[in-house]
Amino acid sequence: MLIRNATATGGEVVDIRCDDGRISEIGNHLPRGSREPDIDATGCRVMPGLHDHHIHLRALAATADSIRVGPPETRSAGDLRAALRSADTTVPHGEWLRAVGYHESVAGPLTRDVLDAIVPGRPVRIQHRTGAMWMLNSAACRLVGAEDCTMPGVERDAAGHPTGRLWRMDSWLGTRIGDVAPSPPDLAAMSRRAATRGVTGFTEATPGLTQASVDDLASAVYSGDVVQRIHCMSGPDIRPPASPDSVAAQRFTLGPTKILLDDDNLPTLPALTATIATAHRSGKSVAVHCVTRLQLIATMTALDDAGVLAGDRIEHGAIIPEDCFGWLRDHSTPVITQPNFPLERAEQYRAEVPAADQPDLWRLGSLLVAGVHVAAGTDAPFGGYDPWTAIQAAMTDHSGRAPLETVSPTVALGLFCGTPEHPTTARTITPGAVADLMIVRGAPEDVRHGPSAVEVAATVVGGTVVYRR
Incomplete structure (x- = not known):
């Protein structure tokens, strides 16, 4: 592919040809090959992607179907209760509620008893903001077999019963959920x-x-x-x-x-x-x-x-x-x-x-x-x-x-x-060099005004356009 009329890092305007995933040629007024895809980058900068x-x-992909239950979206116990109960009315019966971003500043430590009081009828799992812990209600604990798990990450109360808090057990939890949450992120x-x-x-x-x-x-x-x-x-x-x-x-x-x-x-x-x-x-x-x-x-x-x-x-x-x-x-x-x-x-x-x-x-x-x-x-x-x-x-x-x-x-x-x-x-x-590039309108310093101040016009991975505005 050929990128034409791009402003390079030093300020000069150049053409950039990519072949076999790498930059093959940089120059001025490079001829476009027969049926060679091209981008006119006039007025734009080209930089490494x-x-x-x-x-x-x-985990990032899974957040698309997750409820945000931490600051700034959720700041109080009332906000938490409203967010979970609202989701409970819209998510199909029997499916898990998955929430992310929780921090104790919202409603203190969460245990299965606290979550049961909010949503008792379906499995609920909430991830801590740090990613170190999942908090489950009783329905979720029963489904994954927390009671029988002997791993040290299962927090237990003085009587030896799981509190619903699982520390550093992402892989275990993912395998235990299994068919209960069949849709992959x-x-x-x-x-x-x-x-x-x-x-x-x-x-x-x-x-x-x-x-x-x-x-x-x-x-x-x-x-x-x-x-x-x-x-x-x-x-x-x-x-x-x-x-x-x-x-x-x-x-x-x-x-x-x-x-x-x-x-x-x-x-x-x-x-x-x-x-x-x-x-x-x-x-x-x-x-x-x-x-x-x-x-x-x-x-x-x-x-x-x-x-x-x-x-x-x-x-x-x-x-x-x-x-x-x-x-x-x-x-x-x-x-x-x-x-x-x-x-x-x-x-x-x-x-x-x-x-x-x-x-x-x-x-x-x-x-x-x-x-x-x-x-x-x-x-x-x-x-x-x-x-x-x-x-x-x-x-x-x-x-x-x-x-x-x-x-x-x-x-x-x-x-x-x-x-x-x-x-x-x-x-x-x-x-x-590997042809992983981005073509942007605006200068890097423009981002001082906010992330959206720099507009990405195109993204190239291995010499192939994967996004074009």
């Missing part, structure tokens, strides 16, 4: 929506995916339901899915092993070191979930003991003390952050994060100044799905953070323009 370096695709709709925002790739960051789940995601890419590339975090035992051809194989790749840490259930240092070493021996790097000071320090210590492998990364880095900067820089260990969270959760953070931790919360500019490598993902659906919101948040101070943490439009955009395998290595528009 956005890659969301941390996202949960199935609509990945195609999610993918099309992302394409309208210039997204050309995702890093799927859900921990503990089974071989079947990985194969299903790959099939969605190969079939065209998902038009973007997927770089899928996976354990050492996961095999590369079978692909129809070499081109398709490049659009779905396996990434680092995700290691999930919780302060309440933190592994011993030898155990964490052994987990990292096992991944490294299989040739896989690790992506360690770190949202507290303790988790970060434990991870750095374990990496020191196991040895740092190229590609090891810190996910989130929600709390990073300044005395950790040197270690991250010297070990070339990137932080994959979420600039959207200080904007989306400003009220929660002001109320809940201790004053001593506030200066270390969701650092960005200070990390870059210190020489730490940083890239970004949205963490959708636990954050907003639009990368442009995160780009805007990285550029502007909406949350009372220190001015040092904000960055320039070019730097903010670059957080989403790394390669899947090396998120802090910038993709370029040069001959031989």
Whole structure:
């Protein structure tokens, strides 16, 4: 295909030809081949497409049929009751009610008894805003067999009965629901929506995916339901899915092993070191979930003991003390952050994060100044799905953070323009580069006025137009 009259990063107007998934030629007045598809990009800029370096695709797709029960949509117990009861009257009898985004500021801790008082007649499951917990009513507990489950994630009361709160049990819950919720999430709709925002790739960051789940995601890419590339975090035992051809194989790749840490259930240092070493021996790097000071320090210590492998990364880095900067820089260990969270959760953070931790919360500019490598993902659906919101948040101070943490439009955009395998290595528009591009009206700095201020005119993945306005 040929992109004509596009304004490149340096301001010059060029034509760009793409062949076999890569940029093959850049010049002026390139001749259009016979029946070669083309785009007239006059007045538009061409840039590398956005890659969301941390996202949960199935969970995001499932939110389309879910009820929002957290701030800002739902702020009180009355709001929660109204939202669930309204859904109860419209969802067909016998189907599950699925709600997302819950936070205790709405109505305190939710248990099966609390939910039974609102909707007793059908199964209800509500996901916490952090994604760490599902809360079920009694009908749901009976259907999934929570009473008989011996996994430690099933919270129980003093008498040993399940409270309906399941911690870090997404995979178990998904398999137990089975035929009760037969409709799979609509990945195609999610993918099309992302394409309208210039997204050309995702890093799927859900921990503990089974071989079947990985194969299903790959099939969605190969079939065209998902038009973007997927770089899928996976354990050492996961095999590369079978692909129809070499081109398709490049659009779905396996990434680092995700290691999930919780302060309440933190592994011993030898155990964490052994987990990292096992991944490294299989040739896989690790992506360690770190949202507290303790988790970060434990991870750095374990990496020191196991040895740092190229590609090891810190996910989130929600709390990073300044005395950790040197270690991250010297070990070339990137932080994959979420600039959207200080904007989306400003009220929660002001109320809940201790004053001593506030200066270390969701650092960005200070990390870059210190020489730490940083890239970004949205963490959708636990954050907003639009990368442009995160780009805007990285550029502007909406949350009372220190001015040092904000960055320039070019730097903010670059957080989403790394390669899947090396998120802090910038993709370029040069001959031989992968042809994952977006054509936009407006300049990156226009996003200061809001995510919609930059209009995506077209999105190209592997030299194929997947969205055209």
